[in-house]
Every structure is written in structure tokens, then in C-alpha cells.
Amino acid sequence: MFVTAAYAQQSTNTEGNEAHDAPAAGEVHTETGVAHEGEHGSGVFPPFDSTHFASQVLWLAITFGLFYLLMSKVIIPRIGGILETRHDRIAQDLDEASRLKGEADAAIAAYEQELASAKAKGHSIADTAREAAKTKANAERAAIEADLAKKIVAAETRIANIKSKALADVGAIAEETATAVVKQLIGGTVTKTEIAAAVKASAGN
Amino acid sequence: MSNDPTHQFLVNKIVPIEIGGIDFSFTNASLFMVATVGAAAGFLYLTTSRRGLIPTRMQSVSEMSYEFIASMLREGAGSHGMKFFPMVFSLFMFILTANLLGMFPYFFTVTSQIIVTFALAVFVIGTVILYGFYKHGLGFLNLFVPHGVPGALLPLVVAIEVISFLSRPISLSVRLFANMLAGHITLKVFAGFVASLSAFGALGIGGAVLPLIMTVALTGLEFLVAFLQAYVFAVLTCMYLNDAVHPGSH
16 A cells, blocks of 8 residues: 555656655656656556556456456356256266166066077977877887788788698698509509598608 | 567556546556456357357367366365355456457557556455455454464464465465566567667678577467466465365365
């Protein structure tokens, strides 16, 4: 405050040139002031020239006050709002992303489970089918084998019949042949009973 | 145009206004205060008018300044200090814009006037003192009584604390003012060398290359200083506000 007062006094001295009742220090300044009058209008170093201090403070108060109001009422809420909106949006997007990821994970798990159960079901179906086919094949084979065995038995019976019949026929033919052979060889006749006995004897060999 | 390096700091009346015998004229300084406010507010207003979810480059600049000051204040004065965010943000943007506008040739540098920086510093310290007493009453005076100091040393330490507190507005204002003033004078002096050397013919023009290089380098440095001083002012404001919010915590 001392400084300001001193400068105020000095500047009035400089401007008014009222050196007659000013102190000695004032006079010195007045002289330097006069020396630079043409160039500066006052002798002091311009930033320390108190002539315009009041005006500078007033205009600083007006302009800075206005600036402060603009900042606090318009700009800061606006930028703060922009940043908050962006922050919220990012958080929201992250939430959404994690929710979607959860959904995707659940879908994958469900798919895996579905796949596993389908595989198990497939296996069991295949097993049952295989079992059924096996049983059926076995049954059929058994039936066919039984049938074949029956046919074999029938065929064997028939063969045996035919064989025995053929053998019986062989006896009759042998008797006739023997009769004829004997007749041819010895010219005599042989009784039927003898022939039969002979045939039987040879057949028995 | 004068070659006097201090000519650029001269305040001229544009519209003379006098109220109650005190000169409140609209000067070139006032004009550049208006320009500063217009440029800073206009930039912040226009770049954020789209309110883009995805910011444009210019919108990013506004958002970055916002977040820069917000984190500075949160670190400096804690979350309780955030109520001073409009103040610190306005101070930083105002000083930064004023400093940068002053880098244009023929433009007036608002922050090269000691009364302007002093008024801003008094505004900061005044806020600290008023809020400190409003919030903590006489407890605010704990600020001057550090913990764990032996009783014999206490008067001395308190005296030192009081002096350091009272010197804050002076150091805060002089730092900004002197940096801007000295930078602009240095620039002007070196640029003046270029002009006066080139008046001496071919040899002079050859010699003028050196101060010209210096002027270019200084211009870069001055842009750095313009930002740095606005930053320092804002950081110190945050630290002083921390004293108002948490007195006796250091």
C-alpha cells in the first residue's frame, strides 16, 4: 500500500508539474519525468507506472469476473458433463460387453452339454441297435441251423432209406445174378434158398 | 515505432473514463484483457459445443486442460479442494491465454503489468484467508504453528511462517510479472540488434544472423515460459488453497 501511495503521489507530481510544495524526492522524479515526457508521457518504467493502476484493476476485475462466471456457469459444467457422459458410456459398454460375454459363455456351456448328451444318446442308440441286431442275427442263425439240422436229419433218413432199399435191391439182384451165373457156369439149378444164403454170406463179408 | 524495449509495456488510453476523480479509462491493457477472455472463453465454448462422445482434436485440447487442472488441484488440495476448481481453472486459462496472446508482435502482454499479477495473487491469497477463517475459524491460525517444534523455538518458527505467508502474494505476483517482462524485453533487445546491425551494410547483415538465431530460439523459450508460468501460478494456487482446506497439516 505504501508503494502504491508513493507512486500515486509521484505520478501526480509528474503530470501536474507541481514541484513547488512537493518533497525533494518528488522533484527528482519530476525531472526524469520531463526528460522522457515526449516519449512516454511519464518518466517511470511503464509496468510500475501507477497512473493506470486503478483502471487496470477495475478492468481486470470486470474481465476476469466475467471469465470466472463463464467458466463456472457454462464451460466447466459442459466439459464435466462431456467427460461424465463418456465415462458412463464406457462403463455401460463394458457392462454390456461382460453381459454378452456371459451369455456367450452360457451358450457355449449349453452347447457342450447338449453335444455331450447327444453323443451319449447316440452311443446308447447304437448299442441297443447293435444288441438287437446281434440277438436277431443269433436267433436267425439258430433257426437256420435248426432248420438245416432238421433237413440234414431228413436227408440222412432218406439216404438211409434209399441205402437200405438199394441194399435190399442189391440182395435180390445178386440172387438173380447168382442164379444166372450159376446156371451159366454149371448148367444146373440152384435153389433159391441156397442162393439167398450164399448172398447173405458174401454180403456179410 | 520506438526501439525502446520498454515501449511495449506502455499503457495507452483508448476510451477515457473518469469516475469520482479516479481514472478508469479503457486502455490497451483493458482491450487485451477483453481479448484474453474472449479468446479463452471462445475457444473453450466453440470446441465443446458439439459435446462429442468421441472428441475432435480441439475438443480434446479443452478436455485435457480441464483434466490437467482437475488432477493438479486434486493432488494439491485433495478432494475437498475441488470446490475451488472453477477458480483455479479460470486463473490458469486466463494467465495462459494472456501470456500466449502476448507472444504476438505488437500485442500487449496483460501479465507483464505488476498490478495485474499482484491483483490476481491478492485474489488467491484473499480467498485462502477468507475461506480458511470461514471454515476453521481461529483454527486456521494453526497454519502458522507446525507440529513437533520444541517450545523454545516456537516463536521463531511462527514468525518465519507468518513472514513466509505474507510474502506469498509478492512472490506469486513478481514471479509471473518478472518472467513475462524479462522475456519480452530480452526478445525486443535481440530483435533490436538485428535491426540496428543490418543498418551497417553487408557486414552488418552478416553479423545480424547471430541475434536473429537468438531471437528465434528465445521465441521458442518464451512460449515455454508462457505455459510454465501459468502452470506454476496454478500449482502454487493449489498449494495455498490446500492450506485453507487443511490448515496445520504440514
